[in-house]
Amino acid sequence: MSLSRSSSNHYCALLKHCFNSRDAKKLHCHIIKSFRTPETFLLNNLVNTYAKIGSIAHARKVFDQIPQLNLYSWNTLLSSYSKLGRIPEMEHVFHAMPTRDVVSWNSLISGYAGCGSLAQSVKAYNLMLSDGSSNLNRIALSTMLILASNRGCIHLGRQVHGHVVKFGFGSYVFVGSPLVDMYSKTGLVSCAWKAFDEIPEKNVVMYNTLIAGLMRCGRIEDSRQLFCDMHEKDSISWTAMIAGFTQNGFDREAIDLFREMRLENLKMDQFTFGSVLTACGGVVALREGKEVHAYIIRTGYEDNIYVGSALVDMYCKCKIVQSAETVFRKMACKNIVSWTAMLVGYGQNGCSEEAVKIFCEMQKYGIEPDDFTLGSVISSCANLASLEEGAQFHGRALVSGLISYVTVSNALVTLYGKCGSIEDSHKLFSEMGFRDEVSWTALVSGYAQFGKANETIRLFESMLAHGFKPDKVTFIGVLSACSRAGLVEKGNQIFESMIKEHRIIPIHDHYTCMIDLFSRAGKFEEARNFINKMPFSPDAIGWASLLSSCRFYGNMEIGKWAAEFLLKLEPHNTASYILLSSIYAAKGKWEEVAKLRKGMRDKGLRKEPGCSWIKYKNQVHIFSADDRSNAFSDQIYSELEKLNYKMVQEGYVPDMSSILHDVEDSEKIKMLSYHSEKLAIAFGLIFIPPGLPIRIVKNLRVCGDCHNATKYISKITQREILVRDAARFHLFKDGMCSCGDFW
Structure with a gap:
C-alpha cells in the first residue's frame, strides 16, 4: 500500500469520530495541507462526514471539488439530501446522476416517504420498477410498506405485497415485519397473521410487530397467547404487551406484567415506564405507582421528559396533587405534554385556579398551547364560572x-x-x-x-x-x-x-x-x-x-x-x-x-358556612352571612337597608322557614337580611355598571328567602342578576326567575 493510500485510510478513520462541524473543519484543513490532490474515496468520506453532522453546505462544496466523481460520491450527496428532507436538492442531484443503482432509488423513495409525500413516493417506486426489476430491493419494499401503514393506504400495501411475493422477497424478515405491521394498522388482522405465518424463520421483531398489531385491534387473548408462545422475548416484547393492556383498559394486567418483567431483570425504557404509570393512574393504584416511581429513580429515568410527564399524570389521577407538583417542579426539561399533564391534573382535582395560573406560567416560558391544553384551561375557567378569563382564552x-x-x-x-x-x-x-x-x-x-x-x-x-x-x-x-x-x-x-x-x-x-x-x-x-x-x-x-x-x-x-x-x-x-x-x-x-x-x-361536626362571591376588576370579593370584613361594608349595608325598605313596599314578606333557631321573629328577619348572596348582590349594584348583568356564585343552594328577595331586587333595580348556586343557574329579571321557582 502506498504512503498516500495509508494516510488517506488514517484520515478516513479519524473522520468517523467527528461529531460536530468544528472537528470536521479542522480535519478538513489537515487533509488540504497533507494532499495536493486527495483521493476520491477520501473526499467521499469527507462528504459523508459533513452530511452526517448536518453541514450539508460544506458537503456540497466538497462534492463539487471532487475531480473524478463516482457513483458512491453521487449516492452520498443524494442520501444526505434525502435524510434531511431537502426534496428540491435531492431531485436535482438524482436527475443529474449519470448512472443510478439500488442505493440511488432507495434514497429517492425514502426522501419522499420521510416527508409523508405518498403520491411522490409511489411515483418514484413505479419509476424504479419501470427502470428494471433488478432495482427492487428489500429496503424499497420495506419503505413503501411503512408508508402505506402510516397513511392507512391498504391499496398501496396490497400492491407492494404482490411485488414481495412475485419477486421472491416473502422469506425476508426485514420485509415481513412491515408487512405484518401494515395489515395490523389497517385493521386486517387475519391478513397480518397470514403474512406472519408465511415467514419461515421468524425473529423477535416479527413477534413484537404482530403483538402490537393485535393490541390496536383489541385482540387481547390472541396477543397474550402469541406472547406466551415466544421462545425468546426481549424488552420490546414485554413493553408491547404492557402498552397494549393499558391502551385496551386492562390496567391491572399491565401492572402485573410489569412486575413479571422486573423479575426477569430486563432493561426498561421510557415507554415501559410511561405505559405502566398510565395503568396505575387508570385504576388509582397509588401504592404500585409509588413503587414504579422508586424503581424509576434507581434506574436513572427520573429526568426523562416522557417519564416525568407520566409521573405527574399518575399522581394527579391518584388525587395526590402535591406529589405531582414536586415531580413537575423537579423536571429539568418540560415540554407541552408536561405542562398539560400538570394543568389537566389541577383541573381534575378541583384546583381550577391553579390550572389557570400554570397556563399563564407556561406562556412565560414561550411554550405555545395546543388544542388539548387550551381546551383544558378553558374548562377550568368554566369550573370557576370565570367568564372574563374564559372570554380572553376564546380570543386566544x-x-x-x-x-x-x-x-x-x-x-x-x-x-x-x-x-x-x-x-x-x-x-x-x-x-x-x-x-x-x-x-x-x-x-x-x-x-x-x-x-x-x-x-x-x-x-x-x-x-x-x-x-x-x-x-x-x-x-x-x-x-x-x-x-x-x-x-x-x-x-x-x-x-x-x-x-x-x-x-x-x-x-x-x-x-x-x-x-x-x-x-x-x-x-x-x-x-x-x-x-x-x-x-x-x-x-x-x-x-x-x-x-x-x-x-x-x-x-x-x-x-x-x-x-x-x-x-x-x-x-x-x-x-x-x-x-x-x-x-x-x-x-x-x-x-x-x-x-x-x-x-x-x-361528633364534632359543623355546618359548612354559606358563602357567595362576585368578581370585579379581576378581584374576587367573597362574602359570608353578616360579613363586615369587606372594605366597602358601610356602603353595602346602606344599600341593603334601602333595598329592604323598597322591597317591603312592593309586597316582600321574609320567609323564615329556613331559620333553625327558636328565636323571636324580629331576630329571624335580622338574620335573613344579611345572607351572603344579598351582600354580594348589593356589592354588584354599587360597582357593576348599569346595563351589565350581576354575576354571583354561591357554594350552597339558594335559600327560599334569598330567592324570593332577589326577584324583588331585580324588579326594583331593573337589573339582571345571575346566581349560580350548588344546584343550578338562576337568572333573575323583572321580578321573575328562570327556574320558575322550582329548584
Missing part, C-alpha cells in the same frame, strides 16, 4: 386558529353554558364547522343547568335526529332538566328509552336524577317505590336529594327514612342533620332540632 383561540379544533370549541360551549351565557353557548355551537357527541352534550347540559327544560328536550331530540348517539352524560343532562321542571312523565319516558333503545346501563347519577324527579314533584311514594326497585342503594347525593324535597314539602316520614340512610352512608356529613332539622323546625319541633344539634356537637 380565534387568533391562534385553535378555534377550529373541536376540543377547543366544545370547551367554549361548556364555558358559556356554565357561566350562564346560554345564548353565547348556542351561538358558538351553531358556528362550529364540525360537531361531535361532546358538542351536543355540552349544549344539552348547559340548557339543563339553566333550567330550560323544554329547550333541553328539543335539543336532545335534534341530536338524535342528526344521527348522534347520546351517552351517559347526555342523559344526565336531559333527566336533570326534567326533574327541575317537574316533567315527571317525560323524564320517565327518557329514562326507559335510555335503557331499552340506547342500551345504556344506568349509573348512580341517572338514578339520582330519577329520585330527584319524583321527590321535587312531591311524589314521595313513587320515589320510595323507585328506590326499592333499584339494583343498588342510592348514593349520598340521591338520599340528600330526597331529604331536601322532604324539607320543602314538610314530609317528616320519608324525610326521617332518607336521613337514616344518609347518616349510615356519611355519618360525618352535616347535610342530613341540617335538612332534617329544617323539617322539624318548620313543624315547630324545637326539641328534636336541639337533639340533632347536640348529635352534631358530640
